[in-house]
Amino acid sequence: MKNYETLFLFPSDLAETAAQKAFEEIKKQIADNYTGTISFSEWWGKRALAYKIGSFTTGFYALLQYSFPPEKMVEFDEELRLLPKVLRFLTTLAPEGDPLPYSAVVAEDRAFAEEKSAGKRRAKKRPSRIENLKSPSSSAPKAKMAPLGDADAEND
């Protein structure tokens, strides 16, 4: 048994529930037909494609990590290729350590875009809304709330 990782891309002409159903079926197949065990699965949701594939500009992504008998991988690959509900898929050996969640993928992409825009117009840069949500005490308008919090701390 080896640890594999597959990223699936489902076409966007399917409804999201239908695509999720197809994903569940694949998971079931791994467990039932090939005696594999699934260690991690994540539904990425709808995402814009970097380029057009056929007529599709968007697609549903889903990530799966599982252990699988390597001698049956060719057979399984062929089976996935024949599925009409899967637009594309890529199987690689799973990297050591924790799998990269989708939130990290999005955050890194956004951080890069922000860095780029900050370089162009540094003067106009303001703290982003997400940062404010994460640490409300640091933002300026909520400074009035701080004394209340301090008072509570003193009472405790």
Added chain:
Amino acid sequence: MNNTPKTSMAKVNKKCAFCSLGKKHIDYKNIGLLKQFGITFFSKIKPRKYTGVCLPHQKRMSTAIKQARFMALVPFIK
């Protein structure tokens, strides 16, 4: 007689960013990282001269970019 050293461009020894972080594997799903290091604005793979990454990591990164391209996470050309 001629003891003056040869005038040449000063060599800048860049350190590999992945080696200094201790990263072995480069994930193709890590799009921000690939955009930052590996590809230009037109989404071409940057040569090692510009990335300053050691050869093993450069090879891994270029395969990661190609995998990301196949899964439509990163464009082939812009």
